[in-house]
Amino acid sequence: QEDIFKKVISHAKEYGYIFPSSEIYDGLSAVYDYAQNGVELKKNLREYWWKAMVQLHENIVGIDAAIFMHPTTWKASGHVDAFNDPLIDNKDSKKRYRADTLVEDYVAKIEDKIEKEVAKAQKRFGEAFDKEQFLSTNPKVIEYKERAEAILHRLGKSLEREDLADVKALIEELEIVCPISGTKNWTEVKQFNLMFGTKLGATSEGAMDLYLRPETAQGIFVNFSNVQKTGRMKIPFGIAQTGKAFRNEIVARQFIFRMREFEQMEMQFFIKPGTQQEWYEHWKKTRLKWHLSLGLGEENYRFHDHEKLAHYADAACDIEFRFPFGFKELEGIHSRTDFDLGNHEKYSGKKLQYFDPEENRSYVPYVLETSVGLDRLFLAIFSHSLQEETLEDGETRTVLRLPFVLAPTKVAVLPLLKKDELPELALQIFNDLKYDFNVAYDEKDAIGRRYRRQDAVGTPFCITVDHQSKEDNTVTLRHRDTMEQQRVPISALRELILKEVDM
Ligand code: ATP
Numbered sequence: 001q002e003d004i005f006k007k008v009i010s011h012a013k014e015y016g017y018i019f020p021s022s023e024i025y026d027g028l029s030a031v032y033d034y035a036q037n038g039v040e041l042k043k044n045l046r047e048y049w050w051k052a053m054v055q056l057h058e059n060i061v062g063i064d065a066a067i068f069m070h071p072t073t074w075k076a077s078g079h080v081d082a083f084n085d086p087l088i089d090n091k092d093s094k095k096r097y098r099a100d101t102l103v104e105d106y107v108a109k110i111e112d113k114i115e116k117e118v119a120k121a122q123k124r125f126g127e128a129f130d131k132e133q134f135l136s137t138n139p140k141v142i143e144y145k146e147r148a149e150a151i152l153h154r155l156g157k158s159l160e161r162e163d164l165a166d167v168k169a170l171i172e173e174l175e176i177v178c179p180i181s182g183t184k185n186w187t188e189v190k191q192f193n194l195m196f197g198t199k200l201g202a203t204s205e206g207a208m209d210l211y212l213r214p215e216t217a218q219g220i221f222v223n224f225s226n227v228q229k230t231g232r233m234k235i236p237f238g239i240a241q242t243g244k245a246f247r248n249e250i251v252a253r254q255f256i257f258r259m260r261e262f263e264q265m266e267m268q269f270f271i272k273p274g275t276q277q278e279w280y281e282h283w284k285k286t287r288l289k290w291h292l293s294l295g296l297g298e299e300n301y302r303f304h305d306h307e308k309l310a311h312y313a314d315a316a317c318d319i320e321f322r323f324p325f326g327f328k329e330l331e332g333i334h335s336r337t338d339f340d341l342g343n344h345e346k347y348s349g350k351k352l353q354y355f356d357p358e359e360n361r362s363y364v365p366y367v368l369e370t371s372v373g374l375d376r377l378f379l380a381i382f383s384h385s386l387q388e389e390t391l392e393d394g395e396t397r398t399v400l401r402l403p404f405v406l407a408p409t410k411v412a413v414l415p416l417l418k419k420d421e422l423p424e425l426a427l428q429i430f431n432d433l434k435y436d437f438n439v440a441y442d443e444k445d446a447i448g449r450r451y452r453r454q455d456a457v458g459t460p461f462c463i464t465v466d467h468q469s470k471e472d473n474t475v476t477l478r479h480r481d482t483m484e485q486q487r488v489p490i491s492a493l494r495e496l497i498l499k500e501v502d503m
Helices: 002-014 038-055 072-076 099-128 131-137 139-160 167-177 217-221 224-230 276-292 339-348 374-385 422-433 447-457 467-472 490-501
Strands: 018-020 032-034 060-062 084-090 095-098 190-193 197-200 208-211 237-246 261-271 301-305 315-323 326-337 354-356 361-363 366-373 386-390 396-400 411-415 439-441 461-465 474-479 485-489
Touching: 002 018, 002 374, 002 386, 032 038, 038 060, 038 237, 038 261, 038 374, 072 339, 084 099, 084 167, 095 099, 099 131, 099 139, 099 167, 131 139, 139 167, 217 237, 217 261, 217 339, 217 366, 224 237, 261 276, 261 374, 276 301, 276 315, 276 326, 276 366, 301 326, 315 374, 326 339, 326 374, 339 366, 366 374, 374 386, 396 447, 411 422, 411 447, 422 439, 422 461, 422 467, 422 490, 447 461, 461 490, 467 474, 474 490, 485 490
Parallel strands: 060 237, 411 439, 411 461
Antiparallel strands: 018 032, 084 095, 084 190, 197 208, 237 261, 261 366, 301 315, 315 326, 326 366, 354 361, 386 396, 461 474, 474 485
């Protein structure tokens, strides 16, 4: 699995999808740039989402709020007080860990140790090996299972209650049973706020402390009344937004899965209090259906219900995707109650209510939120689409089977040879098609290599212009997934391709 993930990362770089940020200066940790193909895939994904959420709903509109917001926003939203992660430093290795991630590492390590004991015993006893019996009688396994798990349980409880006083001692105890770092020298656990601070204003005295937004949602809440009134929106209605968010993640890792600067696509759906259960179910279903429409396979998605709820939610779940490193959160669906609007009312002193003509009363609406990370979605689709196939002749080909609607370039026009006026005819086709979708033109290298290159970039179709094209105005149309080629009139290309690649 790790190998697959490495391939994903190197493919993303080699084929112009994602580069490390400021690479000539050795990069910046957990920050990435989208390259010439990446930016197209990302734009297509954003548009695919926008179309489903905004264009296809008569009661959902979009906005694009600023990244900078009045600092009180983040007091009202709870981020100043609650957006904290427990951190612990190892004094010897000088490594910093998120306490909760460290606990996960211990769990994995302990499972690993038990498995190794089982494998050893299995080898020794062969046929006669009884796993159940071994697990319940082997002293080492019992030590791991009982002692380590008891400590882990206490650790989990402490973290859950945010009662951090004994975390250091518990981690030191664990380190004895099952060493990860090999040292016992830990600091106390500290809370660390994940928001990036910055300043607005030229002089140091007059400057105002600001935060880069850690989520796009608040830009929607503070605009609730503006949109509701100017758009004459009636509850239930939604406001959607895509845009950058920033979090000073402690453990940023796994490529674009967890970044410090990332993009969210969020929709806040405003509803009558008391109807949240029904809308929660509705949006869970609707959002899963949207993901499934991309065709990556139902078995790669699952719901994960939250037991421990964030400070703003009365119900929450994730849609998880099977990434190369296992099932992980892709999208969150949260029933946020009136927490946000209610608090913004309190802090701003402005009414953020809705007059319900049917009930003849005003109330602070409840909110259902769907929030998906654009970069995570990109990673899900990109990693799933990257496939290596063995062909009939025994050769392998790398193909990026992106859904057609998302592919950066829909078709490549390739003159078979760089002579006999084939390039001229190919360029003419390029110029005819370029108004409808992204077209690539390539005349370099042997035709087979050019096909392989387009396969690896994920281009659904290749048009090849050959000598016959000049005689009868036909070309071959090659399909990425099947590699089949069909002869078609040049005049039919546009319709044929549009039918396949249009959103
Ligand atoms: P996680 O538990 O993975 O940190 P979260 O529960 O904090 O995520 P939310 O605050 O619910 O995430 O944000 C909604 C979505 O934004 C997530 O489902 C994810 O797709 C995306 N997201 C959150 N943090 C990051 C990040 N650091 N990098 C990339 N995407 C992110």
